[in-house]
Amino acid sequence: MSAPSDRARVKRYNHIAAYDAQTIHSILDAMPLCHVGYVFNGSPYVTPTLQWRDGDRIFWHGSSASRMLESAETQDVCLTVSLYDGLVMARSAYNYNINHRSVMVFGKPEKLEDPAEKEAQLRNFVNKTIPGQWERLRPVLPKELKATTVLSMQLTEASAKLRAGHTDDEDDADFPVWTGVIPVRYEIGTPEANPGNLPGVEMPADALKFRIG
């Protein structure tokens, strides 16, 4: 994965910047929620949507009628994934920070045109949330595939930023205030059954494998 040469960011904090595939993949896999930035009529838009990864490609989908997807097809986008891992209590407001992981991916998306490939990636999307769930669902219809746009980008121009651990404001080490980290993580609750379920249908045990973070 190459560094985003002319798009390098100036950062205030002593973060770790990473461009290796393993770090970038692990962050993308941890958080399906992403924010896609695109330009429409000269103005920026940031739309939350769900992403998934297959090898060195990232995917997202939506209605074929979506303005976001239509715009994204024809121009550069920036797709960002972030996790809030903790509040870093420092000795000064200036050093207040959060522990976090984030990835930015730049590129021009490609639209999946082959229905078989589209279906394979939607299966991938569903089964990454709950293993085997695609096979349990009412099979996808051709008209649904048609109404769904799947976009994809290769993870060539991507970078990660990470921060972990306590404050590094040693300059203020003599100031008598407590410092520490308040950890934040995603808690997955017990699955709640839809009262509209048919009698006798049972929750797949795989539903308990759903994780975020």
Add this chain to the structure above:
Amino acid sequence: MSAPSDRARVKRYNHIAAYDAQTIHSILDAMPLCHVGYVFNGSPYVTPTLQWRDGDRIFWHGSSASRMLESAETQDVCLTVSLYDGLVMARSAYNYNINHRSVMVFGKPEKLEDPAEKEAQLRNFVNKTIPGQWERLRPVLPKELKATTVLSMQLTEASAKLRAGHTDDEDDADFPVWTGVIPVRYEIGTPEANPGNLPGVEMPADALKFRIG
């Protein structure tokens, strides 16, 4: 709060769109992490950062050397806040969804120039995470205020999207598959003390009031 007239979005799902201040404020207050979209050299960028609200204004800050903030000062931005509230297991892949809350704010940011106002808002930022924490910290220095840019927008062009509850795919109600919701929420861990703390400094009880979500 007015609807974003020419920026209305086409949505696939049966979400609730809301433009009332109470809904928008409650989502912004629940999630400090935001994604700011801006255009730089014609390309979109989406940068994760922290936001806070004061009345009908939203604020965010960063290094005065930050390209994002420099770009944002002179042009439109889109600031988006999103929360992942749960996975909605439907009867078909087409109806797979997540429960979520999100807000999009559009506008041209204003830079806070008055050091007193800047300081008041940074105090606001810190004390919204942990009540009274600003007063416990090493006081802010003039050079730190100078090195910090605080941007602000009025919440005039803002909208919220929300989804809650079970799948609404009644068309497939006869298909024998389990449906339900897997709730997701932010869990705040026990604060962890920095081993570099001075002997005798104690964690402020207010640290236990930190919440997200």
